[in-house]
Amino acid sequence: MAENTVVPFMETNLYKAIKRGNPSEVFDTLNEYCVYSESMTGADLNIMDPYTGGSYLHLMIENAHLFKDPPTVTVIYGMACMGINIDAQDFEGNTCLHNVMEKGAYRILVALMRCGIDPEIRNNDNKTAEEILLETKPEGWQEMLLWYNKFKPGLWQAMLTVKPNLRQVELLLQSWCRVTIMKNGKIVNLRVMAQQNPYHIHCQHLMEKYENTIEFSLACLSGRPLIIKSWISKQLMENIDVNACDKSFSTDRNDSKDVGKPLIAEIWEINNYAMVNILMDLKVDVHKLYNSEEKDKGLLRPLFFYLICSPDAPQDHKIIVRVLKDCNLSLRNQHGQTIIYEAIARDKSLELIQTLLHFGLDVSLRDSKGRTARDFAKKLNKDLYVDIIDQHILELIRKGKTEILQRMILRSYQDILLFRDSEGNSLLDISRSLHIYEICEILMLAPLWQEEDDKIYQYIKEGDLQNVKKLMKKKSTLRRDKCGRSVLLYALLHQQKSVAEYLITEHSILVNEADSYGRTPLHYSFVLFEDTSEISHLLKLLGADVTIKDNRGKTPNDYYECNCTMQFACIKKSICEFELEVFLEETSFEESFFSAIQANDLDQVKELVEGLHKVKGISRYSSRALFTCLDNNHEELAKFLVLKGFRTNIWKQYEPCSSDDPMCGMMECSHRVTYLKEKVEELKMYDLLKLIQDVESGKVKTDHTYPDPPVYCP
Numbered sequence: 001m002a003e004n005t006v007v008p009f010m011e012t013n014l015y016k017a018i019k020r021g022n023p024s025e026v027f028d029t030l031n032e033y034c035v036y037s038e039s040m041t042g043a044d045l046n047i048m049d050p051y052t053g054g055s056y057l058h059l060m061i062e063n064a065h066l067f068k069d070p071p072t073v074t075v076i077y078g079m080a081c082m083g084i085n086i087d088a089q090d091f092e093g094n095t096c097l098h099n100v101m102e103k104g105a106y107r108i109l110v111a112l113m114r115c116g117i118d119p120e121i122r123n124n125d126n127k128t129a130e131e132i133l134l135e136t137k138p139e140g141w142q143e144m145l146l147w148y149n150k151f152k153p154g155l156w157q158a159m160l161t162v163k164p165n166l167r168q169v170e171l172l173l174q175s176w177c178r179v180t181i182m183k184n185g186k187i188v189n190l191r192v193m194a195q196q197n198p199y200h201i202h203c204q205h206l207m208e209k210y211e212n213t214i215e216f217s218l219a220c221l222s223g224r225p226l227i228i229k230s231w232i233s234k235q236l237m238e239n240i241d242v243n244a245c246d247k248s249f250s251t252d253r254n255d256s257k258d259v260g261k262p263l264i265a266e267i268w269e270i271n272n273y274a275m276v277n278i279l280m281d282l283k284v285d286v287h288k289l290y291n292s293e294e295k296d297k298g299l300l301r302p303l304f305f306y307l308i309c310s311p312d313a314p315q316d317h318k319i320i321v322r323v324l325k326d327c328n329l330s331l332r333n334q335h336g337q338t339i340i341y342e343a344i345a346r347d348k349s350l351e352l353i354q355t356l357l358h359f360g361l362d363v364s365l366r367d368s369k370g371r372t373a374r375d376f377a378k379k380l381n382k383d384l385y386v387d388i389i390d391q392h393i394l395e396l397i398r399k400g401k402t403e404i405l406q407r408m409i410l411r412s413y414q415d416i417l418l419f420r421d422s423e424g425n426s427l428l429d430i431s432r433s434l435h436i437y438e439i440c441e442i443l444m445l446a447p448l449w450q451e452e453d454d455k456i457y458q459y460i461k462e463g464d465l466q467n468v469k470k471l472m473k474k475k476s477t478l479r480r481d482k483c484g485r486s487v488l489l490y491a492l493l494h495q496q497k498s499v500a501e502y503l504i505t506e507h508s509i510l511v512n513e514a515d516s517y518g519r520t521p522l523h524y525s526f527v528l529f530e531d532t533s534e535i536s537h538l539l540k541l542l543g544a545d546v547t548i549k550d551n552r553g554k555t556p557n558d559y560y561e562c563n564c565t566m567q568f569a570c571i572k573k574s575i576c577e578f579e580l581e582v583f584l585e586e587t588s589f590e591e592s593f594f595s596a597i598q599a600n601d602l603d604q605v606k607e608l609v610e611g612l613h614k615v616k617g618i619s620r621y622s623s624r625a626l627f628t629c630l631d632n633n634h635e636e637l638a639k640f641l642v643l644k645g646f647r648t649n650i651w652k653q654y655e656p657c658s659s660d661d662p663m664c665g666m667m668e669c670s671h672r673v674t675y676l677k678e679k680v681e682e683l684k685m686y687d688l689l690k691l692i693q694d695v696e697s698g699k700v701k702t703d704h705t706y707p708d709p710p711v712y713c714p
Contacts, residue, residue: 070269
């Protein structure tokens, strides 16, 4: 039965719901007080407990453990935004802010500060809430103090000063502190109040800028979709930024680029499908790069990745599905990994993996180490994920998805050719049995396409434009190597200008195609060509997008502007050594190579060194490889490596430096280094010594046909 203002405090439905500790019941009961509800009865939110003098908010703080998580703290926002006297004091003079300080519930503290509570109110002992926190220091008090200081002194107190701190006011507004608040039983609009004071004119302009967005954000956080729907239907969305970010989550609040936590991320954490659905319908941006304040905060990911990466990720699978439905699933984190890698790494449900595949996630995309999602799962020994990806490929065949399968083959997805079912049947066998002859033709042509791939990349590398033209077909624009590079990116990598110009002009569809790091031809041109004007101008003329960002959020112009810096050197090294990094991962090189040296396995060493030559990686391993040979007394292996081009002007420090020794830290310690020839003489390996001398004098030529790349980045 609907209640009204004459019902005693302890007999109200809201009191009973709070005391029963059922948050969902509290939500439902609040509808009786909501002006947007048809069941509004005029019930009073501001009646007090006759025994304690506390309000409903005080009562909720007593049960803070039930209302401190993202889905339940919405009740606090709901009450505060519905006209409750947030500054109400009980008989001891305590506001609900005083009481929450001992509860360790920082989200409730944030909600109260945003909704306008006055932190300067003193209780009967003449203490503020902050003083109580610092005196009692309850469990978790440091976290509470951290969040309190982010909102201190609150927007109300900030505006009571004669000359407000403009930066402080803007930070509070960017942290979604309300402009319209309840004070002394009356509604006060701080923007209107600022109009009365000439010193507050700049604050007034800031409030005009942020006010509507703040009200929108807090309405969303209150978990009441009816409010937002009402605003939309009445066309009241003017001057509202649906992509607003909460600045209080910024790691560095003075960093203008660190905008904080996006609203949609806070909303999906409250596990409210209806609210998420509204925001997605409003075309909120879930693709922006974002990093959280978690242990891996340095890792940039597209925002929607946090549907599965955040500890406060939504529990309702429907919310995840709703967001993913509108996502570009080809976007990657800064390691080049799509969201399926994150799901596999975190042992997410098979249902989620199936959802991603159903929405068209491309499993042929590779990460920065050249691994497909299947490779990644296999390396982690997570066979269930391997099986579900294989079943996805089978399903594509059954549905006759020829274009998708062709694209996967041209993206070097070799598992299509290696697949065998439990009975030993290949995908070609299965296609024949299903009479899907278009698929059969594609699978039969796959080895030929692979040969063409090898040829065209070799011709590009050599700058053989005529043969490149002969082999280039429409499907050639789909070709990608294990670094995710198109034929155009490969031409730019090897600085084959004439080939690149031909590909840009005749196959302009390639001008915005990126590698696994998200780097486009414009990114490459600004890094690899000393005179970038011709290539970059041609790229732009044929439609290259200068705003495309790589997986770290850098545009081509960002690359250009950091020229002649260490950052630029590292970018160049990353591009030039990309193929090397993929080879090292694919072959488990370090483990395999040094195990082979220690075992004196010449055949294995030869095989690995040949691969290392092809990806220009000899210089990286010269010192460690040769000294490992010497330390294991393998002279013949060392001679082989020298003849293969491993550098001999190298040294090793056998006595390690100490992190506790300041001289070591300044690189001025007395720890000596041993040069290669010195060690060879010590071991009396005179044949090896003569070979080294002959190589260094030029009498003996080494078999190093691939020049080592310069070391750009230490």
